Amino acid sequence: MAKYEQLSLEERIKLDLLLKAGKSQRAVAAALGRAPSTISREVARNGRATNQYPAGYEPQRAEDRAQRRRRWDARFKLSRDAQLRAYVRQRLERGFSPEMIAGELRVQHGECVISHEAIYRFIYHRSAQKDYWHRLLPRRKSRRGRLRAGRQPLDYIEQRVSIAERPAEVAARTTAGHWEGDLMLFSRYSQALLVIHERTSRLLLAVRQPSKAAAPVAEHLLLQFGSMPPQLRRTLTLDNGGEFAHHYRLNRELGMATFFCDPRSPWQKGGIENAIGRMRRALPRSTDLTTLSPAALDALFATYNHMPRKCLGFQTPAQALCAALEVLHFNRECTSSLALE
DSSP states (O other), X not given: OOOOOOOOHHHHHHHHHHHHTTOOHHHHHHHHTOOHHHHHHHHHHHHSOOSSSOSSOOHHHHXXXXXXXXXXXXXXXXHHOHHHHHXXXXXXXXXXXXXXXXXXXXXXXXXXXXXXXXXXXXXXXXXXXXXXXXXXXXXXXXXXXXXXXXXXXXXXXXXXXXXXXXXXXXHHTOSTTEEEEEEEEOSSXXXXXXXXXXXXXXXXXXXXESOSOHHHHHHHHHHHHHTSOGGGOSEEEEOSOGGGTTTHXXXXXXXXXXXXXXXXXXXGGHHHHHHHHHHTTTSOTTOOGGGSOHHHHHHHHHHHHTSOBGGGTTBOHHHHHHHHOTTEEEETTTTSEEEEO
């Protein structure tokens, strides 16, 4: 069965001319190669009187009304299709974003099944009806739009190099080995994860921290990057927190350059900010890390590294890094360390 297509503006113009020439709706349908029900429905829906227009069919007005109705109905596509709605909810519960879901469906079916915008509209429409679908999103935001970032002071950091001096190839994301780093903090005192994010593949690695002190942070960074081949540890971009005050040890002991964002500019390392935001779904700030075993923590980051990403052509970060560096394999589902084969 051929796929149904909406009437085009050209077809609507021909329909109007034929009707004004005295043709019946059945004759118009035959001339356009359409079903008679399509013509009768078109005339009834787009020819009725409104508050702005009198009754009567007019092609351009019918086209405008159809387009407006199509944009409005996109929000309710999931309401009409129970099977698609169940599929989207299942993926959301697994941690997929609307863009991931829309991209996955496009790859599976070879066409756009539903757009990520339609999924977002449905989610926030249902949330407004107290169904709270927004809690299934990776960020769990109750309203759309950016949240205002908090302000933080700029601490003096020895041998600090500004991000303005970072090589241009880092911003291009074409070469593996450029990383971003940050601490993922929790509400319980002294609980934190040191997280690093590879800019090209979006691979995410993490290790527990005993505190925010600079010395243990530097030790763990040396352990993480020291286990990688030189071509995978080129640069590291950080914020201006005091926990990274011993960053210069990376350059001194591993030859790895470090760069710092401008004050109050976390967007300059947006990759890791976005990654941590996604991980907050599985590890909210209220999490007690002492209740998580190392294997359980590794599994959470393994799930992240095996999720398809739109920016990678719906490859996973693990697949992207394997493609860039074929000699590497991932230890323990690429969660805690990288090793040579």
